[in-house]
Amino acid sequence: MTGPARVALVPGVLALLPEHAGLDxxxxxxxxxxxxxVGWLGRDVTVLADPQGARVAAHLLGAVGREGxxxxxxxxxxxxxxxxEKAPGHLDGRAAGFDAALGAGLRAGSFEVDADLAAELWASVEGLxxxxxxxxxxxLAGVDYDDDPFGVQYWVMRWTCES
Amino acid sequence: MTLRLGRHSFADDATLVMAIVNRTPDSFYDRGATWAEDKAFERVATVVAQGAEVVDIGGIKAAPGEEVGEAEERSRVVDLVARVREAFPGLAISVDTWRASVGDAVCAAGADVLNDAWGGADPELVDVAAAHDVAVVCTHTGGVTPRTRPYRIEYDDVVRAAIDDTVAYAERAVAAGVARESVVIDPAHDFGKNTFHSLEVTRRLGEMVATGWPVLVSLSNKDFVGETLDLPVGQRLTGTLAATAVCALAGARIYRVHEVVETRQTVDMVWSIAGRRPPRRAIRGLQ
Structure with missing residues (x-):
C-alpha cells in the first residue's frame, strides 16, 4: 500500500504554455x-483533463520536479x-453563484458539477x-490560488483521497 | 554574432536605438537647438530616459556649410563625450566624425563607436578604432567628398554598390585590428544617393542584412522621405517610421534617429511581427 492518493487541481490557462510567453x-x-x-505530487501522475488541459498538464509536469x-x-x-463585462464570455449573472457553489464543493472534497450549466457559463469542467x-x-489539503484576474475563475487546490 | 560597441555588448537579436545629438548650430532637423553644450547634455539625458541604448554625438552638420576645422570639431565634441561618459556609464557613446584625429580624442574621452558617415574618407580612422578597441560604422557614400550633396550620381545597382563598398570597408577595419563583433555597416540613405536610390536600398535592405554584418540605418526625417511624400522637415515622422518598419522587417539592428520613443515602438512591433521578439505581455484569448 502506497498510502492515500494526492490530487492537485490547476486551471487550463493557455498563457501558462511556453509558446505563449511574453517578456512579462x-x-x-x-x-x-x-x-x-504540482511539485507536491508523486513521480507518476495520472492526468484528468480535456485535450487543451492535457497540454497544460504536460507542460507543468515537465517543468516541476517531483518525488515519492x-x-x-x-x-x-x-x-x-x-x-x-471584460471576461472572455462577457458577463453572465449566474457565473458568480455557479463558481461559489463549485468552489465550496471543491473545498468540501466533492468534484460534483452541473456540466450543462458549466457549458453555458464557459467553465471548463471535464477534468472535474x-x-x-x-x-x-x-x-482538502490546501488552496494555493483562488481568484479571477481576467474574469475567469481559477483554483489551484490539493486533496488527499482514499481511492 | 554578439554585437560589441566598445564597453557594451548586445545579444544577437537585440535592436538598438541610436539617438542623434548635434553639437552644431546648423543641423537640418534641430537647427541649433542643442548647439550649447548644456543643451546637448540635456538632450542626452532625455533620450536616455526615453530608452535609447546609444547616442551619436556630432560636431559637424552633414550638409555643406561653414568650414569646421579639426580643432573646432574637437572643442565641440570631446568635452561633451567625457561628460556623458561620466554621467551615463551604461550608455554606448558614438561620435559622428570622419577625422581620425578627432576619433582618437573622443575615444580617449570615452567614446565606444566611431560613426564614419563619410565612408572612409580618412583611411586612418580604422586604425584609431582598432587602437581603442571601439566599434566602427562603415557607410556607403559612393565615394563622395565629405559634406557634399549628391549630383547626378548613378549606379548600375545601388544595393550591390552599397554592399560591395561597406563590406570591403568592414574587412579593411578587421584587417586593421578592429574586433569583428564591433563592425557595423550602413547603406547611408541620401548620402551619394537620390531618392530613388534610397527607396531601393530600403526595399532591398535584406540583401545587406544577408551579408551577416549588423546593419545600421539612418532614415530619420531625411530628404528621401520628404521628397517621397512632398513634406518639409518637421512633417516627416510618419514616413520615417514607415521606412523604419521596412528596415526592421529586413533585420536592421541599429536605428539612428531623432525620435526615440516612436522608433522604439515601431521597431519592437515589427520585431515581434517577424517573430524575433515576444510580445511584452500577452493574455488575450489565453486566459
Missing amino acids: DPVAALRAACHAA DAPSYLVVANGSARRS VLAGRELGGCR
Missing part, C-alpha cells in the same frame, strides 16, 4: 501556485469565463467530471 508573465502568481501544487510513490492525479479544470468518477474520500 501575465500569470506569474498563478504559475507559481501551479508549480507548488504516492498515487497522484493532476486535474485540469476551471470555473466560469463569464464573470465580468473525470475526477468525480475516479476519486472518492477526498479531503
Whole structure:
C-alpha cells in the first residue's frame, strides 16, 4: 500500500504554455501556485483533463520536479469565463453563484458539477467530471490560488483521497 | 554574432536605438537647438530616459556649410563625450566624425563607436578604432567628398554598390585590428544617393542584412522621405517610421534617429511581427 492518493487541481490557462510567453508573465502568481501544487505530487501522475488541459498538464509536469510513490492525479479544470463585462464570455449573472457553489464543493472534497450549466457559463469542467468518477474520500489539503484576474475563475487546490 | 560597441555588448537579436545629438548650430532637423553644450547634455539625458541604448554625438552638420576645422570639431565634441561618459556609464557613446584625429580624442574621452558617415574618407580612422578597441560604422557614400550633396550620381545597382563598398570597408577595419563583433555597416540613405536610390536600398535592405554584418540605418526625417511624400522637415515622422518598419522587417539592428520613443515602438512591433521578439505581455484569448 502506497498510502492515500494526492490530487492537485490547476486551471487550463493557455498563457501558462511556453509558446505563449511574453517578456512579462501575465500569470506569474498563478504559475507559481501551479508549480507548488504540482511539485507536491508523486513521480507518476495520472492526468484528468480535456485535450487543451492535457497540454497544460504536460507542460507543468515537465517543468516541476517531483518525488515519492504516492498515487497522484493532476486535474485540469476551471470555473466560469463569464464573470465580468471584460471576461472572455462577457458577463453572465449566474457565473458568480455557479463558481461559489463549485468552489465550496471543491473545498468540501466533492468534484460534483452541473456540466450543462458549466457549458453555458464557459467553465471548463471535464477534468472535474473525470475526477468525480475516479476519486472518492477526498479531503482538502490546501488552496494555493483562488481568484479571477481576467474574469475567469481559477483554483489551484490539493486533496488527499482514499481511492 | 554578439554585437560589441566598445564597453557594451548586445545579444544577437537585440535592436538598438541610436539617438542623434548635434553639437552644431546648423543641423537640418534641430537647427541649433542643442548647439550649447548644456543643451546637448540635456538632450542626452532625455533620450536616455526615453530608452535609447546609444547616442551619436556630432560636431559637424552633414550638409555643406561653414568650414569646421579639426580643432573646432574637437572643442565641440570631446568635452561633451567625457561628460556623458561620466554621467551615463551604461550608455554606448558614438561620435559622428570622419577625422581620425578627432576619433582618437573622443575615444580617449570615452567614446565606444566611431560613426564614419563619410565612408572612409580618412583611411586612418580604422586604425584609431582598432587602437581603442571601439566599434566602427562603415557607410556607403559612393565615394563622395565629405559634406557634399549628391549630383547626378548613378549606379548600375545601388544595393550591390552599397554592399560591395561597406563590406570591403568592414574587412579593411578587421584587417586593421578592429574586433569583428564591433563592425557595423550602413547603406547611408541620401548620402551619394537620390531618392530613388534610397527607396531601393530600403526595399532591398535584406540583401545587406544577408551579408551577416549588423546593419545600421539612418532614415530619420531625411530628404528621401520628404521628397517621397512632398513634406518639409518637421512633417516627416510618419514616413520615417514607415521606412523604419521596412528596415526592421529586413533585420536592421541599429536605428539612428531623432525620435526615440516612436522608433522604439515601431521597431519592437515589427520585431515581434517577424517573430524575433515576444510580445511584452500577452493574455488575450489565453486566459
